[in-house]
Amino acid sequence: MFDLFYQSRRIVLVRLLAVCLFVSVLSTVPLADARIRRYKWEVKYEYQSPDCYKKLVIAINGRTPGPSIIAQQNDTIIVELRNSLLTENVAIHWHGIRQKGTPWFDGTEGVTQCPILPGDTFTYQFVVDRPGTYLYHAHYGMQREAGLYGSIRVSLPDGESEPFSYDFDRSIILNDWYHKSAYEQATGLSSIPFVWVGEPQSLLIQGRGRFNCSSPSVEPSSCNATNPECSPYVLTVVPGKTYRLRISSLTALSALSFEIEGHNMTVVEADGHNVEPFVMKNLFIYSGETYSVLIEADQDPSRNYWASVAVVGRNRTTPNGLAIFNYYPNHPRRSPPTVPPPGPIWNDVTPRIAQSLSIKAREGYIHPHPLKPDRVIVFLNTQNKINGHIRWSVNNVSFEHPHTPYLIALKENLLHGIEQNPPPSGYDFVNYDIFSVAKNVNATTSNSIYRLQFNTTVDIILQNANTMTPNNSETHPWHLHGHNFWVLGYGTGKFDMYNDPKNYNLVNPIMKNTVPVHPYGWTALRFRTDNPGVWAFHCHIESHFYMGMGVVFEEGIEKVGQLPTSIMGCGETKGFQRP
Ligand code: C2O
Ligand code: CU
Numbered sequence: 101m102f103d104l105f106y107q108s109r110r111i112v113l114v115r116l117l118a119v120c121l122f123v124s125v126l127s128t129v130p131l132a133d134a135r136i137r138r139y140k141w142e143v144k145y146e147y148q149s150p151d152c153y154k155k156l157v158i159a160i161n162g163r164t165p166g167p168s169i170i171a172q173q174n175d176t177i178i179v180e181l182r183n184s185l186l187t188e189n190v191a192i193h194w195h196g197i198r199q200k201g202t203p204w205f206d207g208t209e210g211v212t213q214c215p216i217l218p219g220d221t222f223t224y225q226f227v228v229d230r231p232g233t234y235l236y237h238a239h240y241g242m243q244r245e246a247g248l249y250g251s252i253r254v255s256l257p258d259g260e261s262e263p264f265s266y267d268f269d270r271s272i273i274l275n276d277w278y279h280k281s282a283y284e285q286a287t288g289l290s291s292i293p294f295v296w297v298g299e300p301q302s303l304l305i306q307g308r309g310r311f312n313c314s315s316p317s318v319e320p321s322s323c324n325a326t327n328p329e330c331s332p333y334v335l336t337v338v339p340g341k342t343y344r345l346r347i348s349s350l351t352a353l354s355a356l357s358f359e360i361e362g363h364n365m366t367v368v369e370a371d372g373h374n375v376e377p378f379v380m381k382n383l384f385i386y387s388g389e390t391y392s393v394l395i396e397a398d399q400d401p402s403r404n405y406w407a408s409v410a411v412v413g414r415n416r417t418t419p420n421g422l423a424i425f426n427y428y429p430n431h432p433r434r435s436p437p438t439v440p441p442p443g444p445i446w447n448d449v450t451p452r453i454a455q456s457l458s459i460k461a462r463e464g465y466i467h468p469h470p471l472k473p474d475r476v477i478v479f480l481n482t483q484n485k486i487n488g489h490i491r492w493s494v495n496n497v498s499f500e501h502p503h504t505p506y507l508i509a510l511k512e513n514l515l516h517g518i519e520q521n522p523p524p525s526g527y528d529f530v531n532y533d534i535f536s537v538a539k540n541v542n543a544t545t546s547n548s549i550y551r552l553q554f555n556t557t558v559d560i561i562l563q564n565a566n567t568m569t570p571n572n573s574e575t576h577p578w579h580l581h582g583h584n585f586w587v588l589g590y591g592t593g594k595f596d597m598y599n600d601p602k603n604y605n606l607v608n609p610i611m612k613n614t615v616p617v618h619p620y621g622w623t624a625l626r627f628r629t630d631n632p633g634v635w636a637f638h639c640h641i642e643s644h645f646y647m648g649m650g651v652v653f654e655e656g657i658e659k660v661g662q663l664p665t666s667i668m669g670c671g672e673t674k675g676f677q678r679p
Pocket of ligand 1: 193195208237239388579581636638640
């Protein structure tokens, strides 16, 4: 009780509340008052069995997914994070929150802050300035995969409403799950010979999945099919009601398709932006994306239904993840009488591109967008071999984290160890054959970054290509920190600089923070460099970013306010003294 009360207090009322005058006072507070929401989190390794297989997970206050942050627009979130991992650093990123005025609390290790050391407590403080569905997760090495993630739900201020209606609001996070530790995987990825992470062992819906404990390779003591930790997630619905279901993905690798047997979903929100509604039987979702769909509990209420999630885009070996869509008052554990939906064919890209193209800004909610860019950057996505290592590259440069986080290095002039030459702004797109195995012999690793002019419009064209395997091109969900961008278009084949921009959607482009580039395709997006700071832009597949698939943008560094010393302590910032 005290906790709830503590988290929702209004700034101006702190003292009054403390003396328990709240009942009479609350009703007189103006509706637009922003609140402070305070969280105390302890991050710790624990043994858990999300898919019945017992392994070490990183939990927040004992939980994975961690506690949800529930706030209203313009609230201030304060998270006091204690790192109790004992031998491991940590950093947490607030995915989709732009961090206007607080670029140092973006939580991106190596970009905006030094890692939080074992035993240390670090306080994040930022404003959630837009309503919508967002996420948080570890942003240090491949730590996110160990289970350090959760959801952020920002609702409109009291008295304002969404342009759609529903009776109940629910959130689920989809994930894929590996039994090997993130360290074992990371070591394999950077070894010669290369050891690929492979397909995940299971898919989780809101932290619950099911691994087959009776498979011969499993030691019986480490897998227990009757462990309540791995009983399926249950979404209970009241017949006749409409549910807003917020669906997010934080997979390490997999692109997913989500569906609820016998029920349609109306997509109304994507990455915090209202979507012109469209109806789907199954929703494709990529790591880092969030959607809200409306679901009506309008089917035969005498039974339960399967909610199912399947891998797409890779030849799936991971069994589908299942949850129970439970019609009240049926028993929540009663299995539906049907065979769960198998999910779409894994290698049919057409419906996935069609869904991408259907996502448009809702009428009345179209953000005015600049009609022309000041700068266009083409990012060729390739897989390369660099000094014997398999890497992902952007314009032949494979990203490497610096020892001194860029934000501090650039702001405080601690540039030693950071490459000063700008990375290439494009590639020889006339001659590059995106359909054959990359022969980019001159690819390099580098920590150089893109310096963007403040308050300008930048277009990014993500160009996909063949991997090092013949006839193979993968889907990459790209996520931009510190911004929302307009999605101008998707295409197949090689981007045509002269003709493709003529077909951009300049009527009702959706704004997002994560967007897929489809196999052998391109995706065009546009953003304003209006948020002083240093921002990562990377593929949200954990292993791909670890293998170099990302870039960093700087904009308006001179406008960044005084950095808190709490983000320092590593690289050149050791013992930093402000002159
Ligand atoms: Cu959700 Cu840089 O990531
Ligand atoms: Cu990728």
